[in-house]
Amino acid sequence: MTRHLLTGTELSSAALDALLTRALELKAAPLSSRALAGRSVALIFEKPSTRTRLSYEVGITELGGYPVLLRPDEMQLSRGESVRDTALVLSRHVHAIGVRTGPDALLAELAAEGSIPVFNMLTALHHPSQALADLMTLREAFPDRPLSALKLAYVGDGNNVARSLCVLGGIAGADVAVASPSGYELEPEAGGSRTSDPVEAVHGADAVYGDVWVSMGDEATADARRAALAPYRIDDALLDAAAPGAIALHCLPAHPGEEITAEVLYGARQRIWDQAENRRHAQKALLEYLLAD
Ligand code: CP
Ligand code: NVA
Secondary structure (H helix, E strand, C coil): CCCCECCCCCCCHHHHHHHHHHHHHHHHCCCCCCCCCCCEEEEEECCCCCHHHHHHHHHHHHCCCEEEEECHHHCHHHHCCCHHHHHHHHHHHCCEEEEECCCHHHHHHHHHHCCCCEEECCCCCCCHHHHHHHHHHHHHHCCCCCHHHCEEEEECCCCHHHHHHHHHHHHHCCEEEEECCCCCCCCHHHCCEEECCHHHHHCCCCEEEECCCCCCCCHHHHHHHHHHHHHHCECHHHHHCCCCCCEEEECCCCCECCCECHHHHCCCCECHHHHHHHHHHHHHHHHHHHCCC
């Protein structure tokens, strides 16, 4: 069966655990694997990206593979070629397809019509590539404790990043608490717990996680979001309300002074810049897994 990473639910807890262990190994020896030698991976970006593009493109190259960057507006997709035909042709040339787009249905269709792994590089609803690096960063920060013994608090908009943390954190057995204001909550089915109180969410938490208040595609409601989410800023006082030794995480890009203070973003308790680096290591482990013979 062809392996995919569309939402993260494709991974068993054992597969996720092995993938995170492998990610830490690859971080210790970044050029030790040639798992993608002679193989090409298409990376389709319909939305802007800094980290995801960098980490996949460099990671594929480090694995001996060749990344093929594609923009939908430069493909025949933009002139009406079907997703089905696109999937059939990509399957004849490359060995996997990464996609950053709005609709999850596009990924599902590529996966259904093609014959190669498809992985999610961010959709409106999910960001599992990010969550892999987030869980890896937790393993790295708390090496003596299993993920199932950790509590992670996400504070802010109930968005794609929050959903993937709940989904993949749940598979890993971690306790994930999400604090969001009314109107911006994540659905209960994603897993984890919900509250509107950031202090309640971070109580006992080993990591406090933030993301932008205005995601790509949400620009029309930016003012309302900033007003509703203002009490959900991650600052030193909120970190003080978490467990002793708690770390701050953020998927980036950040807006210092908005969802996170500059003191936290660049301070002693953050693991945010390690987290950004870990994107590459975690995704290399993912590609090895997706393309395992
Ligand atoms: N965190 C993340 O996905 O960053 P980019 O949008 O820069 O890829
Ligand atoms: N929630 C953000 C994440 C950016 C990496 C967005 O979708 O824009």
